[in-house]
Amino acid sequence: xxxxxxxxxxxxxxxxxxxxxxxxxxxxxxxxxxxxxxxxxxxxxxxxxxxxxxxxxxxxxxxxxxxxxxxxxxxxxxxxxxxxxxxxxxxxxxxxxxxxxxxxxxxxxxxxxxxxxxxxxxxxxxxxxxxxxxxxxxxxxxxxxxxxxxxxxxxxxxxxxxxxxxxxxxxxxxxxxxxxxxxxxxxxxxxxxxxxx
Amino acid sequence: xxxxxxxxxxxxxxxxxxxxxxxxxxxxxxxxxxxxxxxxxxxxxxxxxxxxxxxxxxxxxxxxxxxxxxxxxxxxxxxxxxxxxxxxxxxxxxxxxxxxxxxxxxxxxxxxxxxxxxxxxxxxxxxxxxxxxxxxxxxxxxxxxxxxxxxxxxxxxxxxxxxxxxxxxxxxxxxxxxxxxxxxxxxxxxxxxxxxx
Numbered sequence: 199x200x201x202x203x204x205x206x207x208x209x210x211x212x213x214x215x216x217x218x219x220x221x222x223x224x225x226x227x228x229x230x231x232x233x234x235x236x237x238x239x240x241x242x243x244x245x246x247x248x249x250x251x252x253x254x255x256x257x258x259x260x261x262x263x264x265x266x267x268x269x270x271x272x273x274x275x276x277x278x279x280x281x282x283x284x285x286x287x288x289x290x291x292x293x294x295x296x297x298x299x300x301x302x303x304x305x306x307x308x309x310x311x312x313x314x315x316x317x318x319x320x321x322x323x324x325x326x327x328x329x330x331x332x333x334x335x336x337x338x339x340x341x342x343x344x345x346x347x348x349x350x351x352x353x354x355x356x357x358x359x360x361x362x363x364x365x366x367x368x369x370x371x372x373x374x375x376x377x378x379x380x381x382x383x384x385x386x387x388x389x390x391x392x393x394x395x
Numbered sequence: 396x397x398x399x400x401x402x403x404x405x406x407x408x409x410x411x412x413x414x415x416x417x418x419x420x421x422x423x424x425x426x427x428x429x430x431x432x433x434x435x436x437x438x439x440x441x442x443x444x445x446x447x448x449x450x451x452x453x454x455x456x457x458x459x460x461x462x463x464x465x466x467x468x469x470x471x472x473x474x475x476x477x478x479x480x481x482x483x484x485x486x487x488x489x490x491x492x493x494x495x496x497x498x499x500x501x502x503x504x505x506x507x508x509x510x511x512x513x514x515x516x517x518x519x520x521x522x523x524x525x526x527x528x529x530x531x532x533x534x535x536x537x538x539x540x541x542x543x544x545x546x547x548x549x550x551x552x553x554x555x556x557x558x559x560x561x562x563x564x565x566x567x568x569x570x571x572x573x574x575x576x577x578x579x580x581x582x583x584x585x586x587x588x589x590x591x592x
Contacts, residue, residue: 250518252478255454258468271455274468281449285482287491290523292484321447326487 228336232299236284236332239379249384251286251293254279281318282329288384289392292327294319295346299334305360306333306344308353316353319346328391332373332383333366342370343386425533429496433481433529436576446581448483448490451476478515479526485581486589489524491516492543496531502557503530503541505550513550516543525588529570529580530563539567540583 233253243249257280262273282296296319298310311331322329329346344361348369352361371386388395430450440446454477459470479493493516495507508528519526526543541558545566549558568583585592 244518247518247521250515250522250524255452257452258455258457258471260455269473271471271473272469274455274471276466276468287489287519287522287524290488292487292489292524294484318447321441321444322484324444325447325484327447327484327489 229299232334235380236297239381242379249288294322297332305362307360341373344370426496429531432577433494436578439576446485491519494529502559504557538570541567
């Protein structure tokens with residue numbers, strides 16, 4: 199794969215981050231590759247000036263800073279993101295989403311979603327923003343945009359502990375994959391949220 | 396001042412953060428109080444469900460993590476924000492702004508603005524988002540919303556090294572101050588961007 203100048207190949211980004219080797223190691227890895235692919239898609243959208251979407255930095259709780267030589271943080275802890283990972287502007291509208299990868303081949307488990315993320319997405323909907331999940335079925339090579347409306351109701355009513363793939367196919371939109379962008383998810387946004395464009 | 400449950404008084408937030416004592420100490424302090432006041436205004440807007448606006452976490456470059464007992468960051472550095480400090484959704488629109496405090500009583504010095512922030516705001520404007528600066532004249536107790544359109548042109552053409560207060564008065568909107576919210580800046584957003592509402 200050839201990437202234009204300035205676009206860092208997603209796998210390189212993923213490799214730069216240190217992943218702990220645990221039972222969930224492979225799953226975490228896939229999640230990072232998917233995240234890096236979404237980041238590179240956003241870089242591409244920025245480059246062609248189609249949208250301005252960025253990943254929120256992981257919040258870090260800084261405890262100690264050593265000022266003896268510049269400002270060096272010597273004790274800090276990762277905090278859980280209380281919102282979603284991505285937000286930005288597209289066609290004037292506020293856009294907000296979470297990107298998740300699953301190894302399941304049949305459904306998207308709700309334990310991937312934090313209660314405060316559901317609250318956050320419900321707020322975005324109330325303020326007429328565009329809110330969704332990008333759900334990647336890593337073993338199937340299938341990625342869907344699923345509107346947050348559907349997810350929030352499912353999460354609140356909890357008819358099941360996971361959203362069946364069949365329901366995601368019915369209520370979501372399949373995302374085209376390619377090289378640049380890796381995930382053409384704004385086409386899915388157009389199809390669902392701007393049907394006249 | 397009485398704050399309702401859940402709203403942390405801005406000065407407490409400012410006091411929690413450690414400020415280095417330097418020549419610029421007082422200015423940094425004022426900047427932090429202003430930032431804390433904007434954060435508390437946003438908390439209030441969230442509470443009354445008027446808008447969903449949040450501060451981007453300061454990006455931190457994590458160099459070393461000790462995994463011997465949980466994940467403890469042992470070496471990291473603050474990075475410069477390459478965008479603005481705040482973004483969110485209001486009336487369905489994407490909203491993006493920077494909040495700055497100055498001790499000048501006559502003008503807003505352009506050195507408070509980073510070139511990449513101007514680029515970022517120009518992008519927001521191109522994608523039809525709402526973009527502005529909140530400029531606080533600390534010694535005058537005056538705070539203005541100044542549309543990014545004006546700032547970006549001024550920054551590019553640089554007729555002067557600072558934007559005169561008189562120009563800010565002419566092209567910006569004075570923000571009402573009170574207790575809750577401390578800065579009623581969404582009224583200024585309404586006045587400028589949603590004149591019919």
